[in-house]
Amino acid sequence: MATVEIKNVRKSYGPVEAIKGIDIAIQDGEFLVLLGPSGCGKSTLLRMVAGLESITGGQVVIGGRVVNDLEPKDRDIAMVFQNYALYPHMSVFDNMAYGLKIRGVDKAEIESRVAKAAEILELGRFLTRRPSQLSGGQRQRVAMGRAIVREPAAFLFDEPLSNLDAKLRTQMRIEIKRLQDRLGITSLYVTHDQVEAMTLADRVLVMNHGVAEQIGTPLEVYQRPASLFVAGFIGSPPMNVLDAVIDPSGQGVMMPGGALLPLARPRPSDANRPVKLGIRPEHLAINEDGLDTSPVLVELVEALGADTVVYGRLPDGEPLLIRMSGLPSCKEGDRLAVAPQPGALHLFDTATGRRLED
Amino acid sequence: MSNAHMTEPRTTGRRLIDLVPHIVLIVGVLIFAFPIYVTLIGSTWDAATIGRGSLPMTPGAEAWTNYSQAWSESHGERASYTPVRLMLMNSLIMALSIAVGKIAISILSAYAVAFFRFPLRMVFFWMIFITLMLPVEVRIIPTYKVVADLGMIDSYAGLAIPLIASATATLLFRQFFLTIPDELVEAAKIDGAGPLRFFFDILLPLSKTNIAALFVILFIYGWNQYLWPLLVTNSADMETIVIGITKMIGTGEAANDWNLIMATTVMAMLPPVAVVVFMQRWFIKGLVDSEK
Numbered sequence: 001m002a003t004v005e006i007k008n009v010r011k012s013y014g015p016v017e018a019i020k021g022i023d024i025a026i027q028d029g030e031f032l033v034l035l036g037p038s039g040c041g042k043s044t045l046l047r048m049v050a051g052l053e054s055i056t057g058g059q060v061v062i063g064g065r066v067v068n069d070l071e072p073k074d075r076d077i078a079m080v081f082q083n084y085a086l087y088p089h090m091s092v093f094d095n096m097a098y099g100l101k102i103r104g105v106d107k108a109e110i111e112s113r114v115a116k117a118a119e120i121l122e123l124g125r126f127l128t129r130r131p132s133q134l135s136g137g138q139r140q141r142v143a144m145g146r147a148i149v150r151e152p153a154a155f156l157f158d159e160p161l162s163n164l165d166a167k168l169r170t171q172m173r174i175e176i177k178r179l180q181d182r183l184g185i186t187s188l189y190v191t192h193d194q195v196e197a198m199t200l201a202d203r204v205l206v207m208n209h210g211v212a213e214q215i216g217t218p219l220e221v222y223q224r225p226a227s228l229f230v231a232g233f234i235g236s237p238p239m240n241v242l243d244a245v246i247d248p249s250g251q252g253v254m255m256p257g258g259a260l261l262p263l264a265r266p267r268p269s270d271a272n273r274p275v276k277l278g279i280r281p282e283h284l285a286i287n288e289d290g291l292d293t294s295p296v297l298v299e300l301v302e303a304l305g306a307d308t309v310v311y312g313r314l315p316d317g318e319p320l321l322i323r324m325s326g327l328p329s330c331k332e333g334d335r336l337a338v339a340p341q342p343g344a345l346h347l348f349d350t351a352t353g354r355r356l357e358d
Numbered sequence: 359m360s361n362a363h364m365t366e367p368r369t370t371g372r373r374l375i376d377l378v379p380h381i382v383l384i385v386g387v388l389i390f391a392f393p394i395y396v397t398l399i400g401s402t403w404d405a406a407t408i409g410r411g412s413l414p415m416t417p418g419a420e421a422w423t424n425y426s427q428a429w430s431e432s433h434g435e436r437a438s439y440t441p442v443r444l445m446l447m448n449s450l451i452m453a454l455s456i457a458v459g460k461i462a463i464s465i466l467s468a469y470a471v472a473f474f475r476f477p478l479r480m481v482f483f484w485m486i487f488i489t490l491m492l493p494v495e496v497r498i499i500p501t502y503k504v505v506a507d508l509g510m511i512d513s514y515a516g517l518a519i520p521l522i523a524s525a526t527a528t529l530l531f532r533q534f535f536l537t538i539p540d541e542l543v544e545a546a547k548i549d550g551a552g553p554l555r556f557f558f559d560i561l562l563p564l565s566k567t568n569i570a571a572l573f574v575i576l577f578i579y580g581w582n583q584y585l586w587p588l589l590v591t592n593s594a595d596m597e598t599i600v601i602g603i604t605k606m607i608g609t610g611e612a613a614n615d616w617n618l619i620m621a622t623t624v625m626a627m628l629p630p631v632a633v634v635v636f637m638q639r640w641f642i643k644g645l646v647d648s649e650k
Binding site: 050072079085088099103 | 541548550
């Protein structure tokens with residue numbers, strides 16, 4: 001068990017800078033999720049921590065030791081891969097034991113550690129089987145077993161659930177969460193799936209184009225997205241983003257159609273400033289208290305059972321998503337008066353896309 | 359297939375169409391098998407019977423005499439030969455050295471080319487590739503000169519070493535290695551396996567069906583070598599079985615011990631057949647599937 005520190009880490013491929021200086025200190029026992037779209041550099045960052053990719057600049061410190069120039073095997077980490085990467089010719093037992101054998105751990109110790117891991121992962125019955133005789137979920141458990149028996153300073157997960165079907169993914173996600181709570185081993189977990197990030201993480205590092213857009217707890221990232229990118233990436237369906245202007249008094253924002261939405265905290269210094277206004281679909285409700293809002297034309301209604309997603313259009317042609325709980329109360333062609341819940345407005349700078357703090 | 363099709367009565371025309379491929383195949387088998395049958399029968403008659411030019415199509419009574427004479431004696435009734443026992447040993451040593459040597463060298467060079475980044479890697483790869491254009495026959499004179507200067511004429515080393523380098527096997531292994539996922543290599547790195555451990559613990563076991571398939575092909579390749587052994591062996595003690603048979607048949611002027619030649623030929627066929635039969639399961643597995 002140990003802390004992992006990433007200090008201004010950079011990665012360049014020739015003239016192309018893939019990682020542009022990431023800084024984060026991961027606490028002992030913390031579960032950090034690296035979240036971002038394909039090609040954002042999250043896997044590269046993980047592989048630099050693992051030692052599978054060289055570090056162009058900065059330092060990776062594991063357990064107080066700078067590991068930049070250490071081989072993967074000397075970094076005291078274990079990794080779980082997307083395609084499991086099990087040795088096809090070895091039994092489940094040998095797959096888990098291989099790393100320990102190489103390290104010269106004695107036989108009795110190997111057997112007890114593998115037996116323990118197999119018990120935790122419910123793999124006891126499969127120890128003599130080959131990976132090809134196992135299902136995807138079982139293989140992924142073996143891959144985790146291989147990491148557990150090493151008792152490393154940190155676990156590295158590289159999209160471990162991406163090859164599983166949706167149902168199994170949910171189940172394995174819960175297992176990983178339980179496992180990490182039980183073992184308390186510092187973990188870095190790469191994924192592009194926001195649900196995995198929200199459910200597993202103690203903290204989330206949202207990455208885009210090699211830059212850390214935001215580091216925070218899942219709820220911080222959801223409630224106070226630091227940039228338009230984070231706002232759009234976290235949450236499903238995604239946040240509505242509209243062009244708006246702070247009204248001359250600084251008390252509210254003017255919607256394109258002329259509607260005025262009150263701000264939780266007035267911003268007189270920003271009077272008349274154009275902003276990007278973000279409103280989550282779930283924070284919009286059908287207006288019952290008579291606020292002056294623009295009518296939204298309903299174009300499509302998706303009834304999901306527990307929720308209803310309404311695809312609407314504002315009078316100026318901007319699309320607007322509304323998510324309501326329960327069964328639909330409107331139909332296509334209706335005009336709805338909707339208003340955001342108080343305090344649910346997010347303001348972003350039009351040029352930089354950064355959040356305007358309130 | 360639909361039921362209607364299944365229950366459709368077979369017309370005579372259809373039956374004929376089904377029959378044709380069978381006939382073609384049977385004729386093919388006969389064409390290939392008949393000479394072998396003649397050889398087998400010939401090895402059971404005495405020299406005089408065969409010499410008259412009217413070989414019976416049924417087994418004779420001289421099998422034991424012919425085989426034991428060819429096996430261990432150095433002369434027949436009409437000429438003197440190297441005993442089959444010796445020639446089989448020579449052929450076996452040569453074919454095994456070639457097959458094992460080729461596999462060992464090519465799997466190592468393929469390992470280097472496929473998994474390591476080193477200066478001039480592609481240059482070396484292309485150099486290996488280009489040697490495909492230079493079979494033994496093309497480079498036989500310079501090779502002979504080198505082997506002669508090294509004093510390897512009439513030695514097992516001289517027989518086997520010049521034939522060991524193999525671009526084909528190197529390329530086959532390289533292609534196979536390229537199908538091994540990077541993540542498997544990385545998992546081994548994180549588990550702490552160095553290059554040698556990875557090779558012996560993971561790569562070699564994964565390659566075993568490929569190795570088996572190549573072994574069969576290369577053993578037969580080595581066994582059937584003719585031109586090179588002909589050049590590089592002078593003494594009768596070093597003759598391989600393929601050379602021996604040719605020498606037994608002679609130039610046509612001397613009389614031949616056909617009974618002994620037939621027996622020798624039958625014995626010459628046995629080791630390659632044995633290799634194929636024993637390794638057939640692996641051989642086919644190696645060619646057909648890859649367990650990954």
